[in-house]
Amino acid sequence: MTAAPGTVVVTGAGLALPGADTPDALLRAPAPAAGPFDTAPRIGHRGHRYKDRATRLALCAALDALRDAALVTGEDAALAVPGVTVGVVGSSNLGNLDTACLTAATIAEESACGLSPMSLPNASSNVIASWVAIRHGLRGPNLMLCNGPTSGLDALHWGATLVSAGRVRRAVVVGVETHNPVVEDLTGAPAAELLDGAAAVVVEDARWARERGARAAAVLGPYERRSGLGPCVAALLPQGPPPGIWFTPERHEEPADAGGPVPATVPRHDLSRAFGRASGALGVLQCAAAVGWLAAGGSGDALLTCGDDTADAVAGLLLRPVTGRGPGPGAPCAVSSVTSAISASSAMESP
Amino acid sequence: MSQLVTGAGAVASVGEGVDEIFRALCAGTSGLHELRGFDQDRYRGRHAYEIDDRPTAGTDVPGRATAWLLRAVEEAVSQAGLGEDLSEVPVLVGTGLRELRSAELAWRDRTGFDIGRLHFGPALHKRFGAVRTHTFAGACSASLYALALGSDLLASGAADAVVVAGVDTLTESMYGLLDRVNSEPPDRVRPFDRSRRGVLMGDGAAAVVLRREEPGAATAALGRLLAVSMNCDARHVTAPDAQGIAEAVHEAQWRAGVKPRDIDLVLLHGTGTQLNDTAEATALADVYGTDVGGPLMTAIKSMTGHTSGGSGLLSLIVALRSLATGQVPPTLHLSEPLPEAAEFRFVREPVSGAGLQLAQVDAFGFGGVNAVAVVERAGR
Structure with a gap:
């Protein structure tokens, strides 16, 4: 499908x-002693x-x-x-x-x-x-x-x-x-x-x-921007299966009582520990890593999160495999009928 | 799919609040003044259009842009009756220079500044509980770009109302680099005049509340947004391109379902630089063709200076007030228009009693980022 x-x-x-060099390599520790990117x-x-x-x-x-x-x-x-x-x-x-x-x-x-x-x-x-x-x-x-x-x-x-x-x-x-x-x-x-x-x-x-015959590597799922990590994750994952992987906010510390928003069984990755504090780049880096994870056979959705409870907000995004379940409610960004009509008639779309 | 502007707020060198600013502009009041916060001896130019609110004259302080933004948003949401809890309302802010002025002061003068406040989300969260906040640093068209994105959110059903804002203050780096590249320092902004010498920056913030039109809502609205276009020249990192601008104007009118001859008023980008004004005039002459002498045209930067990322939205608010009142602010210091604008119907003296229905608002920025809005008088 x-x-x-x-x-x-x-x-x-x-x-x-x-x-x-490639998205799947983001999930491994970077090669030691690598100099600055040329x-x-x-x-x-x-x-x-x-x-x-x-x-x-x-x-x-x-x-x-x-x-x-x-x-x-x-x-x-x-x-x-x-x-x-x-x-x-x-x-x-x-x-x-x-x-x-x-x-x-x-x-x-x-x-x-x-x-x-x-x-x-x-x-x-x-x-x-x-x-x-x-x-x-x-x-x-x-x-x-x-x-x-x-x-x-x-x-x-x-x-x-x-x-x-x-x-x-x-x-x-x-x-x-x-x-x-x-x-x-x-x-x-x-x-x-x-x-x-x-x-x-x-x-x-x-x-x-x-x-144009391009290969889709992943589907963009829902996005949320909420006050705090817990509410953001809860809005993205109201029910259903836990994600297959969780990309945590920068330097995320797990609560001692294991009462975090994502089940402890879900593998988590803090890319900022391997590659440095990534600030405005982190979300895109997480997306690239999730693409690599899916390409390597990762199963389930990838949960991407940036910002923590000390920030003005936490943003979260689900990246989904292309094959598997189709878009359901709250699933991939559906193009509304209004915007479809615009696209269909837009001169800018048919240059 | 039309959308209403139900509230507006603004702060600029010429006044505080939309009414005061519009009155000042219609009276031909300029915010031009000698530099108030920078060391004048460090530049060839000595003027700008600053908001005179520093606690101690001549000494700059951090956080001024953020304060103006909050005041403009406050005025807009109050007028729109949105309340002060914006926890569910997207707030999109367009800015050229964020709080980079505060960063300059922190680095050079060791003035305390939390680098986490370079963007406006933390302040909007603290003041209004806003969480769907987005700071777009899109140079001098940033606030009209933000308006386009806010309009798309409404159209898709992702929000019922959005707050769109723009803000900028002078940074010493931008003021200094513009001063460096001017062949002769300008003493004022003279849009579309043959003897224009370049741009001078201005302080300012602007905000509007935009919502989907519902039956009967138009009577209380400030005006109707018909469309906003966005594109990029992809040609040069600072110089504008007449073709890219013409395409943005054409697309805005096409999206709005109007023709050049339908437009009654154009709020020009009009920065007073050689290249910008020539490119804008060339583009408008191209798009409007034989109708180019139809609409009234004016450039408020002759009184506000270039308020950068906030300038497009400030022009849009002025356009809405002009449509509603029939009064149009003049373009100051315009004695001999450049040849490409010879046929334009510039407003050189304040106009009142004009019957205006539709206005076009231009905003173009570094990197060739162009945005053009078309607005309509409410109650039509």
């Missing part, structure tokens, strides 16, 4: 971080001199995901579909902190005349999503989520929403964080504890994926 019409599926995943072998040197580290990492992960989804092909990564059918959703909280802070410091030490004009794009927080669109000619809506610890899962939700609403047929969702002295200082965490990497996935309307 394949994904039903109206569902949003994952058709590609990509990574740019040390110690894991972006040059994947995207080259030319044209990237003035891009910040977060943008270069995001370009690497996005390229990997677009290639995995067969949306770009060949040596020059030519786009295989019309650019207006593809949106971009970026997620990062810390990506351009260094540009803002170092620029302000230079102004105080010298003056604005001491600045490089080439830094201007990096002063805007959406520079990551912009460059991904420019590199590949992706002309659909271009979003940048900077939404705190839940940002990566929120980005997946908005990618799916763009697709469900018929704004685009597919979107590449990229989560990225990096570290540098500014990030270390303002987060109070040493570099060794922080992610320097990116993950990306392509979310696509199942109909359009099928039309």
